[in-house]
Amino acid sequence: MKEPILVSACLLGLLSRYDGTSKHHPKVLRWLEQERLLPIPVCPEQLAGLSTPRERTQFLVGDGGAVIAGHGKVVTCAGQPMNAPFLRGARETLKIARLTGCRRALLKERSPSCGVREIHRGDEMVAGMGVTAALLAAAGIALQCEEDL
Secondary structure (H helix, E strand, C coil), X not given: CCEEEXXXXXXXXXXXXXXXXXXXXXXXXXXXXXXXXXXXXXXXXHHCCCCCCCCCEEEEECCHHHHHHCCCEXXXXXXXXXXXXXXXXXXXXXXXXXXXXXXXXXXXXXXXXCCCCEEEECXXXXXXXXXXXXXXXXXXXXXXXXXXX
């Protein structure tokens, strides 16, 4: 039986990104097959009920860990607060991980939800985790991004 692993839906070719596109990554598909892993596609932002396409978001203060702790802030480019939907999407993604027995996740780097090591804060790329990545890591789920492959 294949081990289940959460995978950012956009990496699998699903049109789930904020701009209605994917980040289809053939290397991800080859790696999943080679490692005999069962991909469980997730898009935390869609799970939160956000539309696709949707306005681009970024961190204004902190990162995903700071949002979870109550002192970070993720906003749309127009400045609309997005903490609540991003937290909802992160919690729904964690529920899926628990329901499917996932102990690992392969997430899209630099996403405000899924970034494993880097995020956008304003116009800068900075070290940090997305909201979902931070919640999954806190729950003991091992994280990696497509750039690790």
